[in-house]
Amino acid sequence: MAVRSNRERERAVGRKRVASGRKELLAGKELEASKDELQSLNDVNALKELADALHRSEESLAKERLNLQTMFDAVNVGLLLIDENGVVRRVNETASRWVGKDFSVSSSLQPGDYLGCVHAIADPARCGHTPFCTLCPIRKSIETALRTGQPVRHVEAQAAFEIDGTVTSLWLEISVDPLVLDGMRHVVLAMIDITARKQAEEALRSGEARFRAIFEQAAVGIGQIDLDGRILATNQMMSQILGYSREELQQKTFEEITHPDDLPGERELIDGIIAGRDPFYTVEKRYLRKDGNPVWVRVTSSLVREVSGKPALRISIIEDIGELRKTRRELERTASFPMLNPNPIVEVDPDGRVSFVNPAARQLFRDIEERGTDHLWLANLESMVSACRKPAATLTSREVIVDGRWYHQTIHFVSGMQQVRIYGLDITARRQAEERLLEREEQLRIFVEHAPASIAMFDTHMRYLAVSQRWLADYGLTGQQLLSRSHYEVFPEITEQWKEVHHRCLAGAVERAEEDRFERPDGSIQWIRWEVRPWRSALGAIGGIIIFFEDITERKRAEEVLQRSAEELARSNKDLEQFAYVASHDLQEPLRIVSGFIGRLRERYAASLDDRAREYIDFAVQGAQRMSQLVHDLLEYSRAQARPRQLKPADMKEAFDRARANCMASIREAGAAVTCGDLPIVMGDPTQLVQLLQNLIGNAIKFRRPETSPEVQLFSRRVQDHWVFHLHDNGIGIPMDQAERVFLIFQQLHTRDMYPGTGIGLAICKKIVERHGGRIWVQSEMGKGSTFSFSLPALSPPQASEPAAVPELEIPQ
Amino acid sequence: MTSKRDKLTILLVEDNAGDVYMVREAMDEAGLTPNLHVVQTGIQAMDFLHRRGAFSGVPKPDLVILDLNLPAKPGQEVMAEIEAAPSLRELPIAVFTTSESERDICGRYPRLRSMFALKTPMVKELVEIVKSFDLFARTA
Numbered sequence: 005m006a007v008r009s010n011r012e013r014e015r016a017v018g019r020k021r022v023a024s025g026r027k028e029l030l031a032g033k034e035l036e037a038s039k040d041e042l043q044s045l046n047d048v049n050a051l052k053e054l055a056d057a058l059h060r061s062e063e064s065l066a067k068e069r070l071n072l073q074t075m076f077d078a079v080n081v082g083l084l085l086i087d088e089n090g091v092v093r094r095v096n097e098t099a100s101r102w103v104g105k106d107f108s109v110s111s112s113l114q115p116g117d118y119l120g121c122v123h124a125i126a127d128p129a130r131c132g133h134t135p136f137c138t139l140c141p142i143r144k145s146i147e148t149a150l151r152t153g154q155p156v157r158h159v160e161a162q163a164a165f166e167i168d169g170t171v172t173s174l175w176l177e178i179s180v181d182p183l184v185l186d187g188m189r190h191v192v193l194a195m196i197d198i199t200a201r202k203q204a205e206e207a208l209r210s211g212e213a214r215f216r217a218i219f220e221q222a223a224v225g226i227g228q229i230d231l232d233g234r235i236l237a238t239n240q241m242m243s244q245i246l247g248y249s250r251e252e253l254q255q256k257t258f259e260e261i262t263h264p265d266d267l268p269g270e271r272e273l274i275d276g277i278i279a280g281r282d283p284f285y286t287v288e289k290r291y292l293r294k295d296g297n298p299v300w301v302r303v304t305s306s307l308v309r310e311v312s313g314k315p316a317l318r319i320s321i322i323e324d325i326g327e328l329r330k331t332r333r334e335l336e337r338t339a340s341f342p343m344l345n346p347n348p349i350v351e352v353d354p355d356g357r358v359s360f361v362n363p364a365a366r367q368l369f370r371d372i373e374e375r376g377t378d379h380l381w382l383a384n385l386e387s388m389v390s391a392c393r394k395p396a397a398t399l400t401s402r403e404v405i406v407d408g409r410w411y412h413q414t415i416h417f418v419s420g421m422q423q424v425r426i427y428g429l430d431i432t433a434r435r436q437a438e439e440r441l442l443e444r445e446e447q448l449r450i451f452v453e454h455a456p457a458s459i460a461m462f463d464t465h466m467r468y469l470a471v472s473q474r475w476l477a478d479y480g481l482t483g484q485q486l487l488s489r490s491h492y493e494v495f496p497e498i499t500e501q502w503k504e505v506h507h508r509c510l511a512g513a514v515e516r517a518e519e520d521r522f523e524r525p526d527g528s529i530q531w532i533r534w535e536v537r538p539w540r541s542a543l544g545a546i547g548g549i550i551i552f553f554e555d556i557t558e559r560k561r562a563e564e565v566l567q568r569s570a571e572e573l574a575r576s577n578k579d580l581e582q583f584a585y586v587a588s589h590d591l592q593e594p595l596r597i598v599s600g601f602i603g604r605l606r607e608r609y610a611a612s613l614d615d616r617a618r619e620y621i622d623f624a625v626q627g628a629q630r631m632s633q634l635v636h637d638l639l640e641y642s643r644a645q646a647r648p649r650q651l652k653p654a655d656m657k658e659a660f661d662r663a664r665a666n667c668m669a670s671i672r673e674a675g676a677a678v679t680c681g682d683l684p685i686v687m688g689d690p691t692q693l694v695q696l697l698q699n700l701i702g703n704a705i706k707f708r709r710p711e712t713s714p715e716v717q718l719f720s721r722r723v724q725d726h727w728v729f730h731l732h733d734n735g736i737g738i739p740m741d742q743a744e745r746v747f748l749i750f751q752q753l754h755t756r757d758m759y760p761g762t763g764i765g766l767a768i769c770k771k772i773v774e775r776h777g778g779r780i781w782v783q784s785e786m787g788k789g790s791t792f793s794f795s796l797p798a799l800s801p802p803q804a805s806e807p808a809a810v811p812e813l814e815i816p817q
Numbered sequence: 818m819t820s821k822r823d824k825l826t827i828l829l830v831e832d833n834a835g836d837v838y839m840v841r842e843a844m845d846e847a848g849l850t851p852n853l854h855v856v857q858t859g860i861q862a863m864d865f866l867h868r869r870g871a872f873s874g875v876p877k878p879d880l881v882i883l884d885l886n887l888p889a890k891p892g893q894e895v896m897a898e899i900e901a902a903p904s905l906r907e908l909p910i911a912v913f914t915t916s917e918s919e920r921d922i923c924g925r926y927p928r929l930r931s932m933f934a935l936k937t938p939m940v941k942e943l944v945e946i947v948k949s950f951d952l953f954a955r956t957a
Contacts, residue, residue: 588916589886593936596915597835600938607940639918 082176082195087188088150099195142178142193149180149191156180160198175202225301225322231278231315233257245301245324247294258320263290263298270303277307278315288325300326348411348428352377352385359423369406380406382426388415389424403431410435441541445469448539448550458553461539464510466491469548478555509536509549519560531560584642591635599628634750637764641749644692644771651776653799654690656683656729660718663697667705674705676714683720686727686796692772693796697731699765700792704733706759709787726778728795737786746782769794825851825954828865828878830895831913832857832887836936840882843943849951854878859890863898866905878908880954885914885922896926909957911950930957 082099086092141161149156159178176195183190219226225242229235238253246253246261259267266289273285284306290298305320342349348365352358356377365372372379377386381404388400401414414427452461452470458478461470468486476482481494491506492498505515516535523529533554538546606613606621613621657680664671664678671678678701686693701716708714712734719730738746738753745751749767752759773780773794784790831837837855844851854875856862862881865872881899885892892912899905910931912922923931932953934946 588918589914592915593833593836593886596936596938597833600839600940601835603938604940 082193082197084193084195085190086146086193087185087190090146093190099193142176142195145178145180146191146193149182150189153182153189155182160202173199175199225320225324227253227258227320227322229258229305229318229320231317233259236317242322245293245299245322246291252294261291263292266290274305274318277305277318283307291322299324300329302328347430348381348426350382350426350428352382352424352426354422354424356385358382360425365428380404381411381428385415385424385426389417408432444541445547452550458555459550460486460491461548461550462491462506463548464546466506466548468494475553478553505536506549506551509538510546512538512546514538519556529557530555531557580642580645584639587635587639587642592632595628595632595635599625599632602628634762637762638749641764641768641771644695644768645775649775650689651687651797652689653685654688654693655685656693656720656727656796659688659690659693660697662694663701666694666698667701670702670705674708674714676705676708676716678705678716680718681720683718683729684722684727685799686776687799688776688796689772692775696769696772696794699769700731703765703792704731704735704790706761707733707735707754707790709734709736722798723795726795726797728793731792732789733791734789737788738782738784738790739786740784743782743784747780825879825951826876827851827853827880827882827950827954828862829853829855829882830857830859830862830887830892831855831882831884833884836884839940839943840947843940843947846940847944847948847951849947851951852876857888859887859892859895862895863890866899866908867902880909880911880950880957882911882913882950885912885916885919893922893925896922896929896931900926900929909954911953913946913950932957 081096083094083096084092084099085094141159142163145156145159148154157179159180161176161178163174163176175198177198179194181192181194183192219239222239222241225239225245227235227238227242234257235253238250240250242253243250248256248261253261262270266287270287270289273282273287276282277285284304286302286304288300288302291301293299302323302325303320305318307318308316310316342360342362345362346364348368349360349362350358350365350372351360358373358376361369361373369379369381372381376382383404388402398417399414401412404411404413409430409432412429412431414429416425416427417423418425448461449470452459452472455472456474457472458475459472460468460475463469467488467490471486473482476484476486479495486494492503509515514535514537516533516537518533520532520534521529522532533556535552536549539548539550541547602621602624606618606625610618660680660683667678670676697718704716705714715734717732719732721728721730742753746753747766747770750763751767752761752763769792770780773796776796778795778797780792780794782790782792829837829840831840841853844853854865856865861872862883864870865875866878866881868875868877883892883895887895892914896910896912899908899910906928907930910929912919912931912933913936914933915936917935920933920935923929923933932949934949937943937946
């Protein structure tokens with residue numbers, strides 16, 4: 005209500021003021037001329053004059069009033085004339101449109117209204133929204149001008165208005181000029197909308213900042229390069245890509261940091277943009293980083309020209325495409341994978357149709373496309389697919405066997421494509437190797453466990469894999485569980501020396517010792533034969549080691565005893581040889597001298613000796629002769645033994661014939677029949693075999709029964725690897741209780757008067773047979789005859805250890 | 818092959834006095850009267866042949882009758898040394914020993930002119946042997 009009355013009052017004032025004729029016209033002209041200036045709002049005096057003019061001409065120039073009012077309204081400046089009471093006396097249309105109801109409580113500000121709070125909507129919390137709000141910058145400016153009588157200029161204020169139902173924020177520049185009308189203080193309030201300018205400024209300000217930010221923090225490198233290639237400015241990313249600091253880069257030219265191979269190509273492109281052929285170019289090239297490594301980048305470069313159109317510099321944007329290239333290559337690779345993959349890859353639709361088969365799969369499974377999931381390779385695929393359809397897993401795998409070959413399949417359910425891809429890998433060789441490996445390891449294990457020796461098998465960490473019962477027994481561990489336990493844990497006292505052996509063997513060495521001497525903790529000596537060797541899996545890799553141990557202390561002791569007796573034997577053989585020499589020289593010589601001189605005594609002095617003396621001489625001669633014979637036979641006997649043992653194929657028939665020929669005199673004398681059956685070839689010393697048969701035949705004839713023609717037969721019989729010979733005679737026989745004695749040296753069963761001899765013959769026979777590895781014995785019945793039997797080695801297949809045994813003759817069967 | 822003087826010079830290397838006696842007797846019986854020198858050891862034999870020491874003035878023998886079983890230096894060594902000395906290699910040597918086992922000794926010194934005879938107690942046999950020595954010395 006109060007507002008309404010104000011407006012009416014204002015109207016009245018307005019009518020009164022739009023008078024003063026000429027001056028108003030002038031002012032009207034001035035108004036027209038200063039329209040532009042008013043817009044820039046540099047001179048509010050003009051406005052003041054305008055207001056004065058308006059006031060003066062109000063009454064007089066009523067006619068032009070409308071024009072002026074029109075002008076006043078047309079100005080794009082909000083103008084208000086306000087009295088000291090805050091009553092708006094005049095308001096132009098611009099202001100009226102802007103302020104809306106917020107310049108007053110009424111919906112549209114009219115003259116006579118009080119000026120309300122302008123900023124109320126912009127900041128309602130701080131504003132009481134009363135007509136006299138002291139916080140309102142507009143109100144504050146008006147009051148200042150009224151109080152001081154001085155103009156207030158260029159106050160920028162943001163105000164919110166509701167215009168046509170929409171709240172709009174405007175930036176205003178305010179000028180307030182005091183003036184006195186009708187003796188009453190007034191102000192002219194001019195408001196110019198500077199929102200666009202503010203926005204432009206803001207835009208400019210934020211635009212520059214944004215550009216700087218973009219330049220600095222861009223995810224790409226940006227560089228300005230002059231036409232000589234000098235680098236003028238670069239951003240952070242550029243340094244990151246190239247490894248040079250900004251300052252270092254500014255010392256460089258782009259040629260210096262470009263990979264030499266990429267330089268010529270880029271030069272052409274630069275020429276292109278300078279010549280104006282291209283607006284810009286993009287190239288993938290390599291820069292050389294500070295550390296010398298090349299870095300792949302994509303460069304987009306364009307030319308900046310001066311206003312004159314003269315080329316000024318280039319701006320280049322550099323992207324690090326190392327990753328991109330890698331990805332791209334990866335992509336290419338991936339794309340070519342299924343086609344070039346030597347392993348089968350198949351893709352199956354949800355309906356079970358095969359939608360892709362790579363060449364490898366086609367070659368392996370010719371009918372897989374026609375048969376689809378009926379094909380063995382794709383059998384039971386549904387169940388596998390349902391497993392990988394679960395959200396947790398899109399991949400599953402299985403092993404299938406087709407045409408005797410094992411395949412590992414990786415099944416991938418591609419959820420987006422509703423397809424199943426099966427990647428196959430032929431693992432037949434691996435499966436077989438694994439089986440072999442297991443088999444081999446198992447075999448080794450079984451062997452070790454049951455070996456009748458001290459053996460243990462270890463893995464590469466020296467853990468027991470298998471151990472023989474003997475090992476357990478030898479170490480007093482019977483019944484203990486050693487498997488999977490470390491050898492060093494079981495035997496903490498094991499020496500570093502042994503650990504080194506194990507270490508070397510795990511690296512492939514085989515170490516052994518035939519005889520290794522150890523001192524036991526109690527000081528006694530232990531002899532050990534050992535071997536440590538790696539065992540290998542079927543694939544050839546070392547799976548661990550096997551340790552073999554044998555306590556050979558006992559054997560070693562026995563060997564030492566044997567060695568000692570062998571030495572003794574050698575010594576006694578040497579003694580025997582010495583004896584043979586002594587017998588053949590030193591014993592024979594005095595005997596010869598004795599018989600020589602006694603012989604001469606008898607020959608030359610026979611006439612002067614009596615019978616008794618001659619008898620004495622005869623006994624002396626006989627004694628010397630007998631002695632000489634004994635020495636001779638003893639020599640034979642020792643030679644039979646000392647002769648080197650050289651066995652070769654010897655024909656027994658030949659030996660028999662020669663022996664019979666040597667005995668021919670006594671055979672004839674006795675009228676003996678000496679015959680033989682089929683005789684084989686044996687391994688023997690032919691000379692000794694002749695002597696053997698000769699002695700036996702000689703004996704058989706010598707010990708014949710009186711009045712009986714001697715019959716001597718030699719037979720042979722094969723018994724396993726040797727021949728047994730039987731020499732049968734029809735002689736006087738030997739009492740069986742004497743059967744052993746006849747083979748002893750110088751043992752005779754009869755007087756020399758009846759059967760002359762020294763008793764050496766059979767002893768030599770025994771020696772010869774024994775040296776051939778055979779045996780000689782006799783079966784006899786008194787008065788009926790004897791059978792001397794002996795064995796000789798049969799012809800053996802030639803052996804490396806007996807090169808002399810290579811048969812040179814065809815062997816009759 | 819070379820004609821020899823009627824009276825041969827023979828070196829008998831023999832340590833057994835009985836044997837020496839019997840050889841002398843057999844030579845007498847065979848009607849041989851050589852200039853017989855006797856030494857008892859192998860060392861003496863070599864000194865004689867090289868005319869060393871006590872043997873500086875001895876004649877060069879036409880034949881050596883060599884026993885093998887000698888003290889200090891056995892007959893085998895004597896043969897080896899004679900074979901090794903060029904000045905002695907032509908010397909005929911009659912090995913005269915007890916043991917049959919030494920029969921192959923002449924074959925062991927193929928560069929020497931040598932013969933082998935076994936000692937015997939029998940007078941008649943021994944006479945034949947010394948005759949064969951004489952013949953060997955004259956014809957070897």
